[in-house]
Amino acid sequence: MARICIYGAGSIGCYLGGRLAAGGADVGFVGRPGVGDELRAHGLTLTHYDGGSWRVPLEAIAFSTEPSAAAAADLVLVTMKSGATAQAAAELAAVVSPNAVVISFQNGIGNTDTLRAALPGRTVLAGMVPFNVVRRSPGTFHQGSEGEPEVEEATELAPFLADFTRAGFALRRHRDMLPVQWAKLLFNLNNAVNALSGLPLQQELGQRDYRRCLALAQVEALALLSRAGIVPARLTPLPARWLPALLRLPDALFARLARKMLAIDPLARSSMADDLTAGRPTEVDWINGEVVRLAERFDRRAPVNERLVSLIKAAETEKAGWSGEALLAELRTSARRN
Numbered sequence: 001m002a003r004i005c006i007y008g009a010g011s012i013g014c015y016l017g018g019r020l021a022a023g024g025a026d027v028g029f030v031g032r033p034g035v036g037d038e039l040r041a042h043g044l045t046l047t048h049y050d051g052g053s054w055r056v057p058l059e060a061i062a063f064s065t066e067p068s069a070a071a072a073a074d075l076v077l078v079t080m081k082s083g084a085t086a087q088a089a090a091e092l093a094a095v096v097s098p099n100a101v102v103i104s105f106q107n108g109i110g111n112t113d114t115l116r117a118a119l120p121g122r123t124v125l126a127g128m129v130p131f132n133v134v135r136r137s138p139g140t141f142h143q144g145s146e147g148e149p150e151v152e153e154a155t156e157l158a159p160f161l162a163d164f165t166r167a168g169f170a171l172r173r174h175r176d177m178l179p180v181q182w183a184k185l186l187f188n189l190n191n192a193v194n195a196l197s198g199l200p201l202q203q204e205l206g207q208r209d210y211r212r213c214l215a216l217a218q219v220e221a222l223a224l225l226s227r228a229g230i231v232p233a234r235l236t237p238l239p240a241r242w243l244p245a246l247l248r249l250p251d252a253l254f255a256r257l258a259r260k261m262l263a264i265d266p267l268a269r270s271s272m273a274d275d276l277t278a279g280r281p282t283e284v285d286w287i288n289g290e291v292v293r294l295a296e297r298f299d300r301r302a303p304v305n306e307r308l309v310s311l312i313k314a315a316e317t318e319k320a321g322w323s324g325e326a327l328l329a330e331l332r333t334s335a336r337r338n
């Protein structure tokens with residue numbers, strides 16, 4: 001049986017690893033001591049918004065804080081935040097088997113390249129998790145929105161496909177993951193807007209000025225993607241290029257047309273907002289920062305996303321609470337100054 005290692009056991013790692021283990025796969029987790037204590041005390045419970053529920057008893061959980069626990073793995077799922085990838089890549093390079101397959105199930109665009117650079121000769125694949133996962137209580141991780149894990153197609157995946165199927169995941173495979181990753185990133189540009197608003201997502205997305213901020217950031221990214229010849233994959237019924245127009249609609253019309261987008265737990269905030277609240281570094285350099293880097297490739301600037309990066313950096317030390325009107329004025333000024 002293939003051995004699977006979850007490297008960076010947090011919300012996504014515990015959910016994916018838990019579902020795989022509940023489906024009968026041989027799964028080990030590498031993570032921080034606090035998470036180990038949590039899983040040893042409570043086991044793992046995985047819940048799904050449609051009512052599904054899976055359980056991994058505590059005695060069935062193999063958890064380690066040591067990178068060496070990844071040495072025996074045939075498949076490594078990398079699931080830490082982007083800022084920790086370089087360190088994790090160096091740790092994996094020292095232990096992971098030459099035949100192991102490594103998949104980054106992280107947001108952003110650059111994590112796979114960071115892993116590839118540190119793991120020459122190994123199969124490193126890009127992955128993407130389209131749904132959100134929250135820790136509801138110790139040991140309980142909840143999938144709050146729809147979607148199936150997406151991954152770069154490779155023959156090396158074949159030995160593991162049955163594990164994903166048994167776990168109930170319809171692993172979606174793509175020859176080119178870049179359009180899929182960028183499509184997700186376009187949505188994740190809202191993480192910064194949400195974190196700066198200080199509001200739950202539902203309230204923030206319910207206000208036209210915040211949505212106009214997101215539309216500005218998306219329009220900037222879409223123009224650069226077009227320049228780069230990347231057509232974002234279609235993750236919603238609406239093609240990505242129409243999203244800004246949808247976002248700019250008046251509140252009542254938006255609420256009617258984008259009911260699904262607003263069907264979020266009323267208290268849920270973006271992970272960037274949670275990171276700011278917890279005093280952790282955010283992933284802004286791997287989300288809005290990716291747009292800034294794409295602009296640099298063409299000797300251009302991405303002033304709206306640049307400003308969002310700098311506002312989030314400022315909010316890492318000083319509490320943010322931007323009104324939609326003030327943030328929109330700030331971003332429009334940045335765009336004009338360019």
Ligand SMILES: NC(=O)c1ccc[n+]([C@@H]2O[C@H](COP(=O)([O-])OP(=O)(O)OC[C@H]3O[C@@H](n4cnc5c(N)ncnc54)[C@H](OP(=O)(O)O)[C@@H]3O)[C@@H](O)[C@H]2O)c1
Nearest residue numbers: 008009010011012031079080081084088106107129132133
């Ligand atoms: N949560 C979601 O709903 C969601 C959905 C889709 C995609 N994603 C993406 O998935 C990735 C993971 O997100 P997450 O929310 O699961 O993050 P998370 O809850 O912070 O989990 C990551 C865990 O990995 C640990 N870690 C970091 N470096 C490690 C290392 N070298 N060895 C062992 N453990 C290490 C972290 O510990 P420290 O905090 O101490 O570093 C943390 O406990 C991100 O790129 C995120 O954007 C998340």
